[in-house]
Amino acid sequence: xxxxxxxxxxxxxxxxxxxxxxxxxxxxxxxxxxxxxxxxxxxxxxxxxxxxxxxxxxxxxxxxxxxxxxxxxxxxxxxxxxxxxxxxxxxxxxxxxxxxxxxxxxxxxxxxxxxxxxxxxxxxxxxxxxxxxxxxxxxxxxxxxxxxxxxxxxxxxxxxxxxxxxxxxxxxxxxxxxxxxxxxxxxxxxxxxxxxxxxxxxxxxxxxxxxxxxxxxxxxxxxxxxxxxxxxxxxxxxxxxxxxxxxxxxxxxxxxxxxxxxxxxxxxxxxxxxxxxxxxxxx
Numbered sequence: 001x002x003x004x005x006x007x008x009x010x011x012x013x014x015x016x017x018x019x020x021x022x023x024x025x026x027x028x029x030x031x032x033x034x035x036x037x038x039x040x041x042x043x044x045x046x047x048x049x050x051x052x053x054x055x056x057x058x059x060x061x062x063x064x065x066x067x068x069x070x071x072x073x074x075x076x077x078x079x080x081x082x083x084x085x086x087x088x089x090x091x092x093x094x095x096x097x098x099x100x101x102x103x104x105x106x107x108x109x110x111x112x113x114x115x116x117x118x119x120x121x122x123x124x125x126x127x128x129x130x131x132x133x134x135x136x137x138x139x140x141x142x143x144x145x146x147x148x149x150x151x152x153x154x155x156x157x158x159x160x161x162x163x164x165x166x167x168x169x170x171x172x173x174x175x176x177x178x179x180x181x182x183x184x185x186x187x188x189x190x191x192x193x194x195x196x197x198x199x200x201x202x203x204x205x206x207x208x209x210x211x212x213x214x215x216x217x218x219x220x221x222x223x224x225x226x227x228x229x230x231x232x233x234x235x236x237x238x239x240x241x242x243x244x245x246x247x248x249x250x251x252x253x254x255x256x257x258x259x260x261x262x263x264x265x266x267x268x269x270x271x272x273x274x275x276x277x278x279x280x281x282x283x
Contacts, residue, residue: 033117036103041129043095043122045103047088049081055108056273059090064100064121074243074273079231093171094138094247097126139247140179140197140223141165147220149205149255149262156264158255159202167225167246182221182248183213190273191224191245205264214266217259222250243273 035046045059054077062069075088082089095101100123107114145162166174180191192208195201206214225246230238256262 031107031114031116033119034103034105036119036122038122038124038128041093043092043101043103043124045090045092045105045119047075047090047105047116049077049086049088050107051109052078053109055111057088057108058106059092060104060106061092061095062102062104062118063096064102070247071245073245076240076242079239079241090242094169095124097124097128099124136169137165137167138169139167139249140225142223142249142251145197145199146252146254149253156205156262157202158205158208159200160197161199163199164197164223164251172225172246177225177227177246180224180226182224183209183218184221185213185216185218188212189221191226193226194223197223206266209264211266214264217261217263219256219261220251220253222248224248240273 031050032048034048037044037046047057047059056077057075057080059072059075060069061072072092072094073090075090077088078085080088092103100121102121103119104116106116142162142164145160145164148159148161150157150159164179166172167177179194179197181194182189182191184190190210190213192210195203209218227244229241229244231241232238
């Protein structure tokens with residue numbers, strides 16, 4: 001086996017954790033809000049480095065039109081620091097013209113979460129050259145598909161049925177952006193990379209799910225595109241610099257119990273990276 005091959009096999013089934021947002025701090029104790037700058041083709045979120053023990057940082061965006069909060073990605077300390085070693089920079093291009101947004105981040109420091117306040121609101125002018133002019137899509141379209149969960153001979157499987165359409169924007173390609181299934185329990189949420197989303201593709205859930213999702217009630221929240229960028233991709237042991245997510249898309253699930261969940265007995269699984277589905281909303 002070539003040097004580094006085992007690492008890439010591991011990465012192929014990496015997921016991204018979005019643990020439930022158990023808000024650890026009172027709003028008055030939040031860190032200062034990030035700075036946000038809107039240029040002609042992107043939004044730049046400037047995030048101060050506040051603690052050298054930071055493990056990673058989640059970046060959230062809130063659309064003020066529909067009050068929807070999404071997790072945009074993860075920055076990994078210290079490889080994500082810019083050359084000044086004082087600030088992280090996250091670039092958001094998945095925005096709609098004439099919409100107004102604000103941003104906040106969550107630091108993971110010594111396995112505890114610390115939030116910032118929400119940033120100043122920023123409106124995206126209609127004169128910008130952002131993708132979203134009505135002709136692009138930032139999410140998978142799974143409206144004509146469903147995920148079928150079955151238990152033949154005591155072996156839980158899931159199978160895609162129908163057509164799932166990929167996102168459509170200039171920078172999207174299936175080499176960089178991989179489809180990931182959003183799975184949640186009462187305590188955590190993760191994105192887990194999928195090997196295929198074509199109709200008829202099937203996998204054993206006992207081999208696909210991390211241990212944290214076994215022997216507990218879980219839900220399938222949808223599908224998201226996931227892009228992983230490395231600090232030095234040519235290294236035999238590359239370190240993840242940042243993760244970028246497209247907009248999430250819901251998918252119908254056939255196979256839930258009457259409570260709208262499913263419980264899979266434990267066997268195997270691989271943990272993902274931290275990705276909280278929603279950020280706590282404050283004014």
